Amino acid sequence: MAFDKNSNSFTFLFATILVTVVGTLLAVTYIGLKPAYEENVRREKMQNILASMNVRVERDAAPAKYEELISETFLVNGEGKPVEGDAFSLDVLKQYKDWKAGVLELDQLKYPVYKATGSEGQVYILPMVGTGLWGPVWGYVSVKKDGRTVYGSTFDHKGETPGLGAEIATPMFQDQFAGKTITEENGTYTGIKVYKGGTGTTDPHGVDGISGGTITSDGVGEMLMRTLAVYDVFLKSTTNSTAAR
Amino acid sequence: MSTEVATPEVKPAEPLFSKKNRALITDPLNDNNPITVQVLGICSALAITVKMSNAFVMSISVLFVVVLGNMIISALRNVIPSRIRIIAQLVIAAGLVTLVDITLKAYVYDVAKQVGVYVGLIITNCIIMGRFEAFAMGNKVGPSALDGFGNALGYAWILVAVAFFRELFGSGSLMGVRIIPESWYATQGGFYFNNNMMILPPMALVIVGIIIWVQRTYNTKLIEQA
Secondary structure, three states: OOOOOOOOHHHHHHHHHHHHHHHHHHHHHHHHHHHHHHHHHHHHHHHHHOOOOOOOOHHHHHHHHHHHHHEEEEEEOOEEEEOOOOOOOOOHHHHHHHHHHOOOOOHHHOOOEEEEEOOOOOEEEEEEEEEEEOOOEEEEEEEEEEOOEEEEEEEEOOOOOOOOOHHHHOHHHOOOOOOOOOEEEOOOOOOEEOEEEEOOOOOOEEEEEOOOOOHHHHHHHHHHHHHHHHHHHHHHHHHHHHHHO | HHHHOOOOOOOOOOOOOOHHHHHHHHHHOOOOOOOOOOOOOHHHHHOOOOOOHHHHHHHHHHHHHHHHHHHHHHHHOOOHHHHHHHHHHHHHHHHHHHHHHHHHHHHHHHHHHHHHHHHHHHHHOOHHHHHHHHHHHHHHHHHHHHHHHHHHHHHHHHHHHHHHHHHHHHHOOOOEEOOOOHHHHHHHOEEEEEHHHHHHHHHHHHHHHHHHHHHHOOHHHOOOOO
């Protein structure tokens, strides 16, 4: 062999070349595939929004269906008043993390609302984020025009235990929400409680959690309670104003 | 591929699928299985065997990384400085794994979401570093590819076998298809409960233990002499 592969200079040269080649290759691949990935994320978000109003479409069909059904999107603040900004591009998960980390104050948070027309009339789709056992959990709950009856829901998570906490992403858990109400008849806010798994609850303001996924279930419960309280203010103000009209 | 094997040496080039080379594929399936005999890669065997579909994707990803990695390492084996060889192997493994991760996210997004965190764990899968160091550093490209393929298959079948039992008894389904009828479940008025123990990682270890037990019953040469 003409060179000494164990010399210091060759070791440095080899390391430099190897890292540069691997780094360049990864950077090129990442930049090349990033649009495809981001489009997947965008379509999945549309798919989730639609799923919460019981419209289940393939991911590729989501953008067209989204255009067709979602009539209006806007942001509201904690008092239910409209604020500036684009609802779809707001990263509620990042906002939630910033709030938890103390970067944002509670009254700086913005809440997206998607107004849509489903097969049973107009619904409001409300995104929400919370904390499960291993990482964030999130979901969308759609509420009927009356501002208190849940029409549908969808939940997802980053890394909850498969078979336990991860079951929040299955119809078994999500289908319980339809028909539940977030307020009493007289308008008192109740939210939706997540009970211990397997209680078979008949509470009009509560659902069964996941057996063995207690911390995830509690996280979902906390998320529902906290976020729906804010949306309740908004929903009351809009339903009252349309009723008065 | 045979041109890659044929390096200018005195002895005649060995055919790629010679008896010795075939053993590179068959050995890891049983006699030298990376999980049940070498007890490597146990960590991922615990983590991603709750559902069979996850086990399949993990197996395919490992197959890709270990075969390609083995070939790259083997091609570079005469220029990798020995003092930094482990680091070089790690860089190549990490590069390939990241490549797999990005590709999954772009083309099979649903799968990528399910196995997301575990794909990164392939980097630390001892089987990969083990094959790079023990085989690819000292063998030609062709046999290295076969060795990687064989070991990945040996890893895969254990993974899928463990996942089969865990998904069947833990979730009552296989590949996401329901096997145990809904109406049997106690919540639906039946008598059956899913075994939640199966979902938890320790049960994977127990199943791997049972597989090792069964394997050694039939393959007595694996039993160590006291």
